[in-house]
Amino acid sequence: MSKSKSFLASLSAFLLTLIASPAFADYALNFPEPVSPLTSQMYDLHMLTTKIATIIMVIVISIVTYAILKFRKSKGAEADQNFHKSAFGTWSWILVPIIVLGIDLTIAGSATDALKQVEDYSQKNDVTVKVIGSQWKWTYEYMDDDIRVVSNMLSKEEAGDNYLRAVDNPLVLPVNKRIRFLHTASDVLHAWWVPQIVYKKDSIPGYINETWTIIEKEGTYRGQCAEICGTGHAFMPIVVEAVSQDKYDAWLSEKKIAMASAAAEASADKTWTMAELMSRGEQVYNTNCVACHQITGEGVPGVFPALKGGQIATGPVADHLSIVMNGSTKNPVMAAWAGALNDLELAALITYERNAWGNNTGDVVQPTDIKSARK
Amino acid sequence: MSAVIHEDHHHEGPPAGFKRWLYSTNHKDIGTMYLIFALVMLFIGGGMAMIIRAELFMPGVQIVNPDLYNNLLTDHALIMIFGMVMPAAAGMANWMIPMMIGAPDMALPRMNNMSFWLLPAAAILLLSSLLVQFIPGTGVPINTGWTLYPPLSVQTGMGMDLLIFSVHLLGISSIMASINIVTTILNMRAPGMPLMKMPLFVWAWLFTGLLLIIVMPVLAGGVTMLLFDRHFGTSFFDAAGGGDPVLFQHLFWFFGHPEVYVLLLPSIGVLGLVIPTFSRKPLFGYKPLVFFMGFLFALGLVVWAHHQYTIGMSLGATMYFMIGTILISIPVGLMLFNFIFTMWRGSMTFETPMLFAIAIILMFSFAGVTGVMLAVVPADLQYHDTYFVVAHFHYALIPGAVFGLYAGVFYWLPKWTGHMYNEKLGKIFFWWTTLSFNLTFFPQHFSGLAGMPRRIVDYNIQYIEFNQISSIGGFLFGLSHLLFLYIIIKTVKGGEKAADKPWEGAQIGTPGLEWTLPSPPPFHSFTTPPQIK
């Protein structure tokens, strides 16, 4: 059997096994089902170009296979030295580019409509969410309702099979409403992407990119950060919970009450005990700080400084406060937390860091201390 | 001096010892050094790929930590592009172009040597940028991917500075090599060799050289701005100071997209020689192929932003880049059309270079059609930064560039060494690489569509099958290169004596001056210009 023939034979056998293999039966070979008008259009475009691509590949493979089989020296084929001077050799250089151009324009033309819709920001939006990417979590700000949700990855134990695709606080959105996303980032580039409901636009620090969607079906939709953002890039999943308008309204009012009481608690001039601050601090730490400084407080040598026994957490309280609130002057990865956390959270966090992991400095920082440090 | 090696030259043979290589002004020796360097880098960059595939074999973080993983995939790309494909193509240019156009050597032989020796220096800096992360206190490793996008690249530590200066040295090297090659082609052709008679490989390198001269300084400018943002307080890529991180992406891809053609064109040039040789008939369209290469050259300079559809451009700009990008299918499609109809009504035999050439036609067509899919903006807003893209560009670059270089190696190995390689081993190598390559990268299209982003160290369990197939394919693909190394060493050491013109069809449709020289050619060839019939 000829080599080239066996090449094609094995290639097609490979493709067939791949597609037919039961191992893949559970998992999609294609995009997950789109559930918004725009992602549906994108899906259709994808299927159109896939079909064109398949047809072109079939044609190319057929011609090449025929040529390989027919025009081989071992079969006594003589080379036609003047083939390129034939009529085909002259006219094909005009005809083939025209055909290719025709296919190109067909594809480009069919994409224009979807593209115009992607870029159509003139319609009225029912919900506007500002999506802020940070290393390595997502923050959602509901612009009309003044609600803020911080979304962190769930650990392997909590998430099970959805590990790397599951979060503690999902983004809750109503179905059948036009939703506008404003994408930005607090530190480096990120990209917020949930393939079933919304395509991606980069989150650029200092700039705002827009996307929009109308979710057509209730459900849980998952995605991941799609733009490399450093150490934790693989660990900032996205979950959107699409619910009916009623459930959404209920969730909104519940959230508002919770936020108001948290704010009231934080701003009250109460003096907290160390034990209270420690338990709250641990929560804050595990949500916001573990990605770099680790659960053990030991950090990553040479990259993220250790808090356990380190200069920051055992040195002067004022320096500790300053670096947590304003970020590091030396290492840009250490963000400023003054805006993201309230007085109570900051006080609890710093108290926790100064007393956990055997640091035991005995220092207690109160929300009032933070309030005065903010001035 | 001692023995006269060849009658038509008046210099001595090669000088002895290290000076032959370190001080060389000989295009063949410099070409050999380029090729050896590329081979070494192939194994270093390939080793990194093996670590990456091993890490991805199972979900979870097992072998390397996330930063080291990101650093390895950054360096894998940089080494394969700047350390492997470009030097290998430059090595072939050095060896073959003077012989093909009947020149005594490259136009500026000393500068030629400097272009080469800058590469090991740059490689030392590049590898130290990887290793410096193991020294405490040197900051965050380079975890940005080869695109080095700020602000992430402003966060990284000392490794990034070493990398930036490594890129500067690589840039100087490429610009000097390109100036040299372009000057050689335009000024050193033997009488009777007009531009439109040059072998296609020479044409391909003329366009490649011009591209590098234009785009390399842009990359140098971009990384210099990065350096200033990192250390001297400028605000090019920081919105707070009035800058824009996206500007770096424009600069990078203004370089990066033509760079893709820098990698592809030399291989297209090799195909332009290999396919007529083994089809025993002239190219179906020599002039059109030159024209479409020029078209690709021009188009390549103005479509860069299709790598960044997601940054938020205006509708007009997006439409322009989309249509420009889709139009690339015309020159590329016509090149492949040309090769297919060069085989048509030919008298084909299937030696290793020809097998690679046919595989390239098929697999590069595939990369081309997925390329058109990616060019469609609304669909790309879904494909962007997923494994679908990873699969696409590996299909473009491994068949398009690397396999073309393999074809060139097997095609010219008899000329370079004076020995025939072992055809049977060559064919085994072909089948092994081609099949394992497809096994590695074909499944990645599906993991991408299923939603797996690129550059992640750990993935959800739903992607496990595709990744395991990919990893197994990857290991086989990596392993096949040991056979490649064995074939080359065996051929250099000995073997059947190669004729001056080992391929029956080698001179069909080209002047074929290189085949009029003995195999291996004398140390100095064509010291007086040859007569072209």
Place this chain on the structure above:
Amino acid sequence: MSTAEQNYFIPEPSRWPAVAVVGLFFLVLGFALWMNGVSLGPVSTGIGLLVIIYLFFGWFGDVIDESLTSKYNHDVDRSFRQGMFWFITSEVSFFATFFGCLFYFRNISLPWLGGEGQLGVSNILWEGFTYTWPLINLPDVTNYTQLIEPMGAGGIPAYNTIILLSSGVTVTWAHWGLKKGNRAQLVWGLIATIALGMLFFALQAYEYYHAYAELGLTLNSGIYGSTFYMLTGFHGFHVTMGTIMLMVICARSMKGHFTAENHFAFEGVAWYWHFVDVVWLGLYLFVYWL
């Protein structure tokens, strides 16, 4: 002088390329270490610089010897010219990059931050920011220094424009002298060009001092300062290189190295000088004036 060689000149094995690589390697390694506060950095940079100075004397010396012993025939001369042409092409591309960035900031990204165009909604992140050029009020000045006053187009920049333009004239006048075989005109033309180049350099240095000390215009004063120094700085660096090259050429002219037919080195430097001139015109127009 003997007649030029028939064959294309292929130099014997030469140590200079390797020396150049060693010099460059230590230079940039030193930079990278220096920027990260490693004490060996400046040492490495120093070694690199010394090696490069040694290299210039050695490599240029060899080339001058070869040129004087008529090793270069017409083809070699043309290779040099073409090589120089492509080198200047790459330099054009390098400066075009920085000009492109300037246009991008002024016409695309800063208007976005100011609330216009595709990403205009970004303005909500920067309350109260309005776009003006020169950009005096930054979106957020916390990490930057406040610019007091932008650089005007009159005064020193205008004088510098006249100085560089006249230096273009003097170098051409020197070239005419060379073609006529008038060595005095050649040498005096070059000396005038060098003097103008040095005057330009001195004025530019004073302008930088003035900008830092009085205008608050620094590398750290936001995008206006960044682009200003990046463009004028790289231009100034090229003027310095050009002046040094002119000095070499001037010394060689005094020794009578050039003839009316054979003077590639002179022409290469003259091209380079004209290129630097043209870049300045662009700078004056887009950085200082408009």
